[in-house]
Amino acid sequence: MSIQDLDPAMRVLIVDDDATFAATMARALARRGMATATAHDPATALEQARDWAPSHVLLDLNLNCETSGLDLIEPLLEITATLRITVLTGYASIATTVTAMQRGAAGYLAKPVDAPTVIAALTQHAPQSAAEPGERMSLKRLEWEHIQRVLTEHDGNISEAARSLGLHRRTLQRKLDKKPVKF
Numbered sequence: 001m002s003i004q005d006l007d008p009a010m011r012v013l014i015v016d017d018d019a020t021f022a023a024t025m026a027r028a029l030a031r032r033g034m035a036t037a038t039a040h041d042p043a044t045a046l047e048q049a050r051d052w053a054p055s056h057v058l059l060d061l062n063l064n065c066e067t068s069g070l071d072l073i074e075p076l077l078e079i080t081a082t083l084r085i086t087v088l089t090g091y092a093s094i095a096t097t098v099t100a101m102q103r104g105a106a107g108y109l110a111k112p113v114d115a116p117t118v119i120a121a122l123t124q125h126a127p128q129s130a131a132e133p134g135e136r137m138s139l140k141r142l143e144w145e146h147i148q149r150v151l152t153e154h155d156g157n158i159s160e161a162a163r164s165l166g167l168h169r170r171t172l173q174r175k176l177d178k179k180p181v182k183f
Helices: 019-029 041-051 070-079 094-103 115-124 138-151 158-165 171-175
Strands: 013-014 035-039 056-060 084-089 107-110
Touching: 013 019, 013 041, 019 035, 035 070, 041 056, 041 070, 041 171, 056 070, 056 115, 070 094, 070 115, 084 094, 084 115, 094 107, 094 158, 107 115, 138 158, 138 171, 158 171
Parallel strands: 013 035, 013 056, 056 084, 084 107
Antiparallel strands: none
């Protein structure tokens, strides 16, 4: 895909608490002909969505505040129903992917991610972020996915999730501190 193939009306709002990542991604997308804006917290993101009217949003899952990126999907879609939201996260899991899609996200990408991958996701040519159909996940990945699902069921409460899993809270915390394993 070339720059000429991109829609010149693409307006991408990048919502990420990492200002360096957001600025770098904004520059990369701008060099490829997209208008960009950044927001680093939920209130600014909603304000930018109302005032700037983006066509697409790159939304970080973990915003280092009390609001998860998942909680922003529905309010953003209430502002602009045609908005295409792609969730970005360094801790990808099937549970959060499903939740994001159920809430209205159009895509889901695991960090680290580069500009061509983001552009592919924004233009609906994204590679699949989950395992291919028929491909088996490793035992470690299955464990990670199960932990993420249980954690989601307990609204992120690590103590409750640990009790449900039959683990000590510190053991679960150590497992969560590790990067997600590959499929």
